[in-house]
Amino acid sequence: MSVPDKMLVCPYNKAHFIFRQRMPAHLIKCGKKYKGEVLMMCPFNAMHLFTKKSKEDHYKECEEYVLSLQKQSMQSYYQ
Structure with missing residues (x-):
């Protein structure tokens, strides 16, 4: 669906x-x-919750994480 x-x-x-x-x-x-497995909150978007085991997978798919990396890269480029 x-x-x-x-x-x-x-x-x-x-x-x-x-x-x-x-x-x-x-x-x-x-x-x-x-009452299920403990979920962690994404530091880049509070609406993203994931298990500790899937943390790395989440960061690979998280658009906000990618945007934060790009922003850091741009800031270091202009400094």
Whole structure:
């Protein structure tokens, strides 16, 4: 099943499809009820949650992480 661009899948419950603007509030509410494996928060986007084992995989796919690397590279280039 395809998810529309405006919606995201909840990392706590894959059956939850949440509008992007509602995701921060949903993560707080859903996280309180979650009983599964501990999820880490991405330091580049608080709406990204992942397991400790999948940290490296997440950083390979995280657009915000790539943008931060590019920004650091540009800053060092101009200094």
